[in-house]
Amino acid sequence: MCTRQWAAARKLTVVLAxxxxxxxxxxxxxxxxxxxxxxxxxxxxxxxxxxxxxxSTEQQMRAQTTPAQAQENLVRLFAGAEQASETARSRVADAGVPDVEQGEEISAAFVAALAGMRDAYGKARRTIDELDTGDDEAFYAGVDTAVQVLNAEYDASGLDTGGLNSEELQEAFDEVPECR
Incomplete structure (x- = not known):
């Protein structure tokens, strides 16, 4: 092999490495x-x-609207919250796993909490969308129940960091400008 071929082979090896x-x-x-x-x-x-x-939901609940208008507005609001939660869940999942002790568990807990919140909003949206708007009293009672269930499910899906304690992550969340 000539010198030029050896040089090309070495160069290719360096590039591959x-x-x-x-x-x-x-x-x-x-x-x-x-x-x-x-x-x-x-x-x-x-x-x-x-x-x-x-x-907006609180304002909607206090507003004097027909059940059909309230239903349309609430379904739209909860669909927005469901989508926002899914977008956040997807972006947190895309962030990967932090290189810290219990990183897998911490990342999974964040993703699961956002999925639970997304699902709670989705359930509230579907529940309200299925309510009969023909009876004002029954409709608003159904909305009240749906919101109570949403609040309970939202609270239950919250991030429990009790067993996932990382000083390194706590410091990072306190220090990085994106978290301020």
Whole structure:
């Protein structure tokens, strides 16, 4: 083999080795700070959306509307909350697993909590959508029940961090600008 061929072979070997190293680095779990920043980027618009929708729902519940108008508005509001929760859940899942002790469990708990919230909103949306709007009293009683169930399911799906304590993540959530 001539010198030029050896040089080309060595160059190809170096390129392949570099690619292997780069690809191995892509599969690494994100640091606590990177993961916390990603999670906060996912949760900030979700919290804003949920706060806006909650306020709108409260206003809707106090407003003098027909059952059909209330049903349409509430279904739209809960569909928005369901979609916002799914978007946040998907983005948190995409953040990966933080490179900390119990990282798998912590990531799974965040994703599961958001899935539970999404499902609670979806159930409330379906329940209200199925209510008969022909009887005002029965309709509003059904809405009240649906909202009570939503609140209970929402609370039950909340993130329980009691057994998932990571000082490294707590510091990261306190320090990264995306979480402020």
């Amino acid at each position: 570099t690619l292997v190293l780069l690809m191995a680095g892509c599969g690494a779990d994100p640091s606590a700070r990177v993961w916390a920043a990603s999670v906060c980027k996912a949760l900030t618009p979700w919290r804003t959306t949920i706060a806006t929708l909650t306020s």
